[in-house]
Amino acid sequence: KxxxxxxxxxxxxxxxxxxxxxxxxxxxxxxxxxxxxxxxxxxxxxxxxxxxxxxxxxxxxxxxxxxxxxxxxxxxxxxxxxxxxxxxxxxxxxxxxxxxxxxxxxxxxxxxxxxxxxxxxxxxxxxxxxxxxxxxxxxxxxxxxxxxxxxxxxxxxxxxxxxxxxxxxxxxLTRVEDIADALPEGICFSPELPAEQLTAAVEAVPATYAPECLSTCELAFHCRDRSRASGAVTPLGRPVRAELGGLTTVADVLAAARGEAGDPDDPA
Ligand code: SF4
Known part of the structure; x- marks a missing residue:
């Protein structure tokens, strides 16, 4: 230039x-x-x-x-x-x-x-x-x-x-106002807040963790811990999640695989 x-x-x-x-x-x-x-x-x-x-x-x-x-x-x-x-x-x-x-x-x-x-x-x-x-x-x-x-x-x-x-x-994209409207009244994300309050505020927002988050988002460890604790299939990666369709937790997947849940006549 x-x-x-x-x-x-x-x-x-x-x-x-x-x-x-x-x-x-x-x-x-x-x-x-x-x-x-x-x-x-x-x-x-x-x-x-x-x-x-x-x-x-x-x-x-x-x-x-x-x-x-x-x-x-x-x-x-x-x-x-x-x-x-x-x-x-x-x-x-x-x-x-x-x-x-x-x-x-x-x-x-x-x-x-x-x-x-x-x-x-x-x-x-x-x-x-x-x-x-x-x-x-x-x-x-x-x-x-x-x-x-x-x-x-x-x-x-x-x-x-x-x-x-x-x-x-x-x-x-969902508008920021619509996301904010769905949050509990009075929620605040200020980094000045005590750790427990800030953690509670962050946990009030739903998140869908994927391994790619590790390289792009500062909340990755938080979201990974949370998705692992809930037994979600999301830490296994987006392709696995897409293959599993409506089965969103590891327990659901295992139950379906063992024939303990779902319609036994429906192979899907
Ligand atoms: S790590 Fe970041 S991008 Fe990934 S689900 Fe959590 S908040 Fe969303």
Missing amino acids: ADGGTELLRLAHERLDRSAEPPTGAHVPDLSAVGPAGRAARTALALREATASPGTWTLLDHPMLALDVAGSVAHLEPDAVIVHPDGSWTVVEIKSFPMLDGAADPAKVGAATRQAAVYVLALEEVAARLDPAPRVRHRILLVCPKDFSNLPTASAVDVRKQRAVTARQLAR
């Missing part, structure tokens, strides 16, 4: 928008503001101004976007967003894994694509508030080091599928 994004915009022109005028000196607005909400508002203003002056390339360096996730606002910070001369917007994702002969590790590209798809959805929320709404491009610019060098190279990556999947998942 050095030199006013000269190299980044050259890559964007080459990979995404060859029909546009080649970038010669981009507009790089100052996006500094106080707090994430202030930065998100500043970003939205910069996007509106850039879109209102067509014919120029604009580079937003570390913009801040807001996305509604189950009723609460999540702030997201893409590496960059480019406003093209035609007023359309592109998400830029800059990664440190190499692109060797134009190809990168598919798993890492997949993760970067899912991440960029969330940014695309957040940008679409900003675009929807403008009239006319600018086009948010569904091909993002993935920038990586070229063949172990420190030179950047880039590829246009189609995120339509990941965008659709993420949008569907976000729409299906």
Whole structure:
């Protein structure tokens, strides 16, 4: 992004928008503001101004976007967003894994694509508030080091599928208010509380432990102990749980296997 994004915009022109005028000196607005909400508002203003002056390339360096996730606002910070001369917007994702002969590790590209798809959805929320709404491009610019060098190279990556999947998942999330409504009156999760009270509060929330939680969630040991103590099948992993269907505890499974429970004529 050095030199006013000269190299980044050259890559964007080459990979995404060859029909546009080649970038010669981009507009790089100052996006500094106080707090994430202030930065998100500043970003939205910069996007509106850039879109209102067509014919120029604009580079937003570390913009801040807001996305509604189950009723609460999540702030997201893409590496960059480019406003093209035609007023359309592109998400830029800059990664440190190499692109060797134009190809990168598919798993890492997949993760970067899912991440960029969330940014695309957040940008679409900003675009929807403008009239006319600018086009948010569904091909993002993935920038990586070229063949172990420190030179950047880039590829246009189609995120339509990941965008659709993420949008569907976000729409299906239970809203935070609904989860809070189901909790006992007066419950509090403050880390300042005495350990017993905090443990009781955490235990009031239902959880479905899986071994994957160990690498992603700080409550993993708590949830694992609790699921083991209740004899749940969940510590055995999601595939086992899916195979067992309605049998949710180890005792149920053993009873069914021994023919002590369920319909003896029904092999399932
Ligand atoms: S460990 Fe975390 S993610 Fe897993 S069930 Fe418990 S709270 Fe949920």
